[in-house]
Amino acid sequence: MDDAEIDRENRRWVRDLAAAGPRKEATCAELYPLLLRVATSEARRRAPLLKLDGPELEDIAHQAAADALMAITERLDRFRGEARFTTWASKFAIFNVAAMMNRHFWRRHEVPYEQEDWSKIASRFDVGPEDEAQVREFAAAVSSAVKENLSDRQRLVFVATVLNGMPMDVLADELGSTHNALYKVLFDARKKLRVALVADGYLPEASAVRSA
DSSP: OOHHHHHHHHHHHHHHHHSOTHHHHHHHHHHHHHHHHHHHHHHHHHHHHHTOOHHHHHHHHHHHHHHHHHHHHHOGGGOOSSSOHHHHHHHHHHHHHHHHHHHHHHHHOSSOTTOOOGGGOGGGBTOOOOSHHHHHHHHHHHHHHHHHHOOHHHHHHHIIIIISOOOHHHHHHHHTOOHHHHHHHHHHHHHHHHHHHHHTTSSOTTOOBOOO
């Protein structure tokens, strides 16, 4: 298929998905199996990590494909024609599978996202304490800075994402919030902590907390 044919095909997808009635329904029915194949392939690729199989894995693929189809029809204006429409659409299915797999992982996770184990905080900063005593001292300093400088919301988001490594979109689902809203909370929390730790001599001026 040459560039002209790809362009015509791209315009057909956008036109027919933006239409109303039977034409849109027929085009959605045409696109869904492709999204399902992509979602199924991605789910199977990720399945060994979570030990998922059978109906549960199929449910993830079907839900990811259905959500992708809805997102695509709502975002047709974002398609720029720089690649095949089907390639662009497939990314929605892959993204949704990843998000759903993350949710499954954290629902099975043994450590609650709000649990505070400050012994592992050193690896989250641009510093590398060389012995156990330094690690304990640095962990205690961060714990104290969190308690003294952060709001309850900032502390929860910081602990979940930075300390425990919980994906931001998964935490947003848990809290009924949005990724952007929680990212702003985390940004402000990290800024406060850096100021406090620099002032107390635990971080040099140029250091910062690593992104979650």
